[in-house]
Amino acid sequence: MIEDPLNTRDRSTPLRVLSRSDLAGVPITPADVVRAVEDAYVAFAAGDSDNPRKLSVANPDGSSVSYAMLGRDGRRRVVAMKTSYKFDPGHDRATKRYYTTITLYDDSTGAPIAMMDCSRVGALRTPAVSALLVRETARRGAESVLLIGTGTQGRNALPHLLAANPQLRKLMLYGTHPEGLAAVHSQLAEYYPHMLLETVEDPKAAAAAADVVLATAGPGTEVALESTDLAPGATAVLVGYGLAPSTLVDADRVIATSAEQMALTGTDMVGPDGTLRRVDAELPQILTRRAVARRSDDERIFVYNSGLVLTDIAVAHALAERAIAEGRGTEVPLWD
Secondary structure, X not given: OOOOOOOOOOOOOOEEEEOHHHHHOOOOOHHHHHHHHHHHHHHHHOOOOEOOOOEEEEOOOOOEEEEEEEEEEOOOOEEEEEEEEEEOOOOOOOOOEEEEEEEEEEOOOOOEEEEEEOHHHHHHHHHHHHHXXXXXHOOOOOOEEEEEOXXXXXXXXXXXXXXXXOOOOEEEEEOOOHHHHHHHHHHHHHHOOOOOEEEOOOHHHHHOXXXXXXXXXXXXXXXXXXXXXXXXXXXXXXXOEOEOOHHHHOOOEEEEOOHXXXXXXXXXXXXXXXXXXXXXXXXXXXXXXXXXXXXXOOOOEEEEOOOOHHHHHHHHHHHHHHHHHOOOOEEEOOOO
C-alpha cells in the first residue's frame, strides 16, 4: 500500500512551495477534475464545508482588482486561503499582469500542506464547473455547443465539457487569435483525438444553431450575443465575456454557482433599469436535487459561473497530493 504523503505531515513539517513550473506537468484528467469539483459542491450543500463571501479591492481608475478568499473543506479536512491580483490598465494582453496563489493547511493535524501558484488550479476548476452547469441545465437531446474565446478558459473548456457531457457531438469555436484557435484544437485532440471541432466565422449564426453557448472570451472581445441570437431552449454560460446583458434579462431561468458571488462580480450584466436579475437556483442545491435547474426543453437558461473557493481547494489539494508524491516543489522552513 502506498503511503499518502499528506497524511505523514505534522505540525513541524516545513511549508512546501509549489511553483507554476512544479505544477505544470502534474498529471490529472478532466474527469478527475470534474469529480473533485462536484464532490466539493455536494459537501458544501450538505453543510460540511464553509465558503464565506470573497473580499475585494479595486483601484478607482479600473487598472487593478484584488480578491481574497477563505474556505474550509470539511470532508477533506483542509483549510485554504486564496488571493488574486490583476493589473490590467489597458485591457491588453501585453500589459496584463495576473498573480494568484492558494495556501493549504491540514485541518486534522494543523500542518501546512503547500503554498501554490493557483493559475493551473483556476484553469482547470472553472471549465469543470462549466461542465457541471451544462450537464444540469442543457435540454434533453442537446448535441451542439458554441465556444466563444480561445484564452486559458477557452483552451481548457472542451475536454472538461465532454468529460461531463459525452452526448455533445457538434463542437463549434469562434475566436480571433490564430494561436489561440490552434491551442483549443490541440487541447481537444489531446483528450478526444477523434472529435471534430469546427471553427466558425459568424458567432451569431452559430449561436442560432447551438444548444449550448459557452462564453469564455476576454474583456477586449467585440462579441456580445443578444438574447435574440440564442436558439429556443438554449443554455448560455457566461465565464468571461461574449454575452450581452439581454441574455440574462430575457432568460426564462437564471442559474449560478453562487447568487452572492454573482451579485459581487456580475454587475456588468445589469439590465436597462440598473438592477441585476435574481438567481432562480444555485449549482450546489441542483446537484443535491434540492433545486430544479431546467423545467422545460424550450426554456432559455442563463448560467453564471463565478466559482467558489471550495472548488479551488478541491483541485489544488488533488494537484498537491500528486506533486508532493513526486517530490516536486521546495520545502521552506518559513516559521523557524
